[in-house]
Amino acid sequence: MTHDFIYLASQSPRRRQLLDQLGVKHELLLPGPEEDAEALEHERAGELPLAYVERVTRAKLDAARARLKQRGLPPAPVLCSDTTVALGRRILGKPVDAADATATLTALSGHTHRVLTAVALWDGSRSHLKVSVSRVHFADIPPATIAAYVASGEPFGKAGAYAIQSALAGWIPRIEGSYSGIMGLPLHETTQLLQQARVRF
Numbered sequence: 001m002t003h004d005f006i007y008l009a010s011q012s013p014r015r016r017q018l019l020d021q022l023g024v025k026h027e028l029l030l031p032g033p034e035e036d037a038e039a040l041e042h043e044r045a046g047e048l049p050l051a052y053v054e055r056v057t058r059a060k061l062d063a064a065r066a067r068l069k070q071r072g073l074p075p076a077p078v079l080c081s082d083t084t085v086a087l088g089r090r091i092l093g094k095p096v097d098a099a100d101a102t103a104t105l106t107a108l109s110g111h112t113h114r115v116l117t118a119v120a121l122w123d124g125s126r127s128h129l130k131v132s133v134s135r136v137h138f139a140d141i142p143p144a145t146i147a148a149y150v151a152s153g154e155p156f157g158k159a160g161a162y163a164i165q166s167a168l169a170g171w172i173p174r175i176e177g178s179y180s181g182i183m184g185l186p187l188h189e190t191t192q193l194l195q196q197a198r199v200r201f
Contacts, residue, residue, distance in 0.1 A: 001124075002198045007073075009064030009080040014165075018185040019079075024194065024201040029064050029078060037063070041082070041093065049086035049116055050131065057082040057118035057129060065122055077197045078122040083184045085160025086114045092160045101155035102146055105162065109141040109171075113160070117181045119190050123197035130193060132186030134177025136164070141171045 007029035008015060019026050031037040040059045043052060060080040068078060085092040087107055095101035112135055120129040149168055155161035162168045164175075164182040180187040194201060 002200055003076055004200055006077045006079050006199055007068060009060060009078055012184050014183050015081060015185045018180055018183060018187060022187060022201055029067055043091055048089060049084055049091050052091055053082050053084045053116045053118045057120045061120040061122055061127055075124060077199055081117060081119040081185050083117040083159050086116060094157055094159055095155050095161045098150050101150045101161040104160060105146045108138050110138060112137045115182045117184060117186050119186060119193060121193040121197055128193050128196060130189035132178045132181035132189050134175060134182050136172060136182060137174050139171045139173055
């Protein structure tokens with residue numbers, strides 16, 4: 001059986017943009033007000049970045065599948081994704097406030113970190129998951145630049161307190177891995193999952 005569209009269980013406009021880039025028709029399948037979506041992203045003590053991003057993505061997919069069934073929507077594959085930033089074994093999630101964003105960006109300045117993005121797809125009978133791991137090298141970022149970036153509001157809602165497609169890219173001399181994965185949806189891995197699920201695009 002082939003599919004003409006998928007459900008995207010993500011509020012990220014970047015993920016929608018990346019699916020559009022592939023030419024994948026999609027409809028949003030977002031949490032309702034009764035769901036605590038943020039609770040799925042809570043870290044567990046001692047959890048390593050890879051285990052964390054895989055667990056959170058699977059939890060998001062399970063929640064989306066339950067949402068699909070509860071709402072009685074037409075059947076179609078469900079896609080979700082999660083991105084985390086790791087400095088060594090340390091997970092750098094979405095900043096809670098300006099001080100947290102400043103501390104995160106200061107820690108990343110002058111260092112190399114990993115961006116791990118897991119993407120999961122429910123094809124109607126089983127779920128599949130792939131992970132993209134990239135390395136991002138930051139030059140030394142002047143404190144005034146960090147302060148201005150935080151003041152712009154850009155860090156909030158983003159793992160690691162930055163977006164690769166923002167002004168802060170001027171302080172990234174090189175990356176190793178997937179640019180789209182760093183944005184939040186690795187297109188190579190996503191394409192493999194979509195082809196496996198026989199999605200037309």
